[in-house]
Amino acid sequence: MSGIMAFRAADGDGSRGTRGFDATVAHPARVYDYWLGGKDNFQADRIAGQETIAAYPAIRSSARANRAFLTRTVSYLAGQRGIRQFLDIGSGLPAAPNTHEVAQSIAPQSRIVYVDNDPMVLSHARALLTSGPQGVTAYVDADLRDPAAILTQAAAVLDFTEPAAILLLAVLDHIPGLDQARQILAQLLAAVPPGSFLVISHAASDIDPEAMAEMTGRLNEHLAQASYAARPREVITRFFDGLDLVRPGVVTVTRWHPRSEMDSARMASHWGGVARKPGRCRPG
Numbered sequence: 001m002s003g004i005m006a007f008r009a010a011d012g013d014g015s016r017g018t019r020g021f022d023a024t025v026a027h028p029a030r031v032y033d034y035w036l037g038g039k040d041n042f043q044a045d046r047i048a049g050q051e052t053i054a055a056y057p058a059i060r061s062s063a064r065a066n067r068a069f070l071t072r073t074v075s076y077l078a079g080q081r082g083i084r085q086f087l088d089i090g091s092g093l094p095a096a097p098n099t100h101e102v103a104q105s106i107a108p109q110s111r112i113v114y115v116d117n118d119p120m121v122l123s124h125a126r127a128l129l130t131s132g133p134q135g136v137t138a139y140v141d142a143d144l145r146d147p148a149a150i151l152t153q154a155a156a157v158l159d160f161t162e163p164a165a166i167l168l169l170a171v172l173d174h175i176p177g178l179d180q181a182r183q184i185l186a187q188l189l190a191a192v193p194p195g196s197f198l199v200i201s202h203a204a205s206d207i208d209p210e211a212m213a214e215m216t217g218r219l220n221e222h223l224a225q226a227s228y229a230a231r232p233r234e235v236i237t238r239f240f241d242g243l244d245l246v247r248p249g250v251v252t253v254t255r256w257h258p259r260s261e262m263d264s265a266r267m268a269s270h271w272g273g274v275a276r277k278p279g280r281c282r283p284g
């Protein structure tokens with residue numbers, strides 16, 4: 001099966017406020033795009049971007065390191081673990097290489113579902129929906145706080161009786177309630193079989209804590225909802241409870257299977273890890 005598929009999920013509980021474009025208020029996807037040096041942002045996002053960079057200049061290189069972590073983890077899962085299905089939640093604005101480009105360069109039949117709740121990401125979905133002919137790429141407009149809606153829509157493309165990778169990169173940072181974050185994870189993981197993987201990256205509250213706290217405070221002043229929360233390594237490690245953490249465990253994103261010693265030594269203010277849901281895979 002090949003082609004382009006896009007869905008529109010219900011607007012969750014609506015608690016995020018307006019679903020329309022609001023160029024006058026900073027949005028997480030667009031501020032992140034600014035940190036990455038992208039052009040898909042408005043003045044409100046650039047102001048938020050500049051103020052947060054002033055508080056914590058390293059956030060720019062850490063955002064880039066986070067994208068490199070995405071590339072390495074997807075390469076690892078597709079290349080070394082045989083994963084052919086990816087659910088990338090909080091996918092953000094396109095920033096090549098995107099998940100489908102990495103996965104399909106290794107396994108062209110890979111199926112990828114992107115999910116985000118930002119209307120601007122939705123408007124750029126076409127750029128993400130460029131699957132190779134053997135695979136499938138789809139986009140779901142939905143909210144991480146409504147995992148059931150995500151899973152229902154994604155099931156049109158992903159076969160949840162087969163292992164899948166759930167990618168939550170720099171998005172749990174936008175779920176400030178710890179219990180809520182854990183419930184979301186439990187719901188997502190319950191839907192996938194043993195042999196599936198969870199990938200998380202998350203802003204670190206315990207690396208350069210004062211600068212990170214200042215940066216977080218400034219970002220929240222600009223967002224429609226002051227929802228951004230960095231967390232310490234210990235808390236992020238516990239997100240993987242019940243799973244088998246792949247070595248080296250939860251480390252700064254630059255230290256997870258680095259391609260060189262120089263890369264590994266780079267500073268990053270995001271923790272990252274990969275874990276496998278234990279148990280036997282269904283015989284194929």
Ligand SMILES: C[S@@+](CC[C@H](N)C(=O)[O-])C[C@H]1O[C@@H](n2cnc3c(N)ncnc32)[C@H](O)[C@@H]1O
Pocket residue numbers: 028029032066067070089090091092093115116117118121142143144145168169170171174
């Ligand atoms: C910092 S960006 C990360 C993008 C990409 N995952 C990466 O790591 O490069 C966070 C993304 O999560 C999205 N996001 C934030 N809260 C969300 C929610 N409740 N549901 C779905 N997406 C959300 C934002 O719109 C944004 O695109």
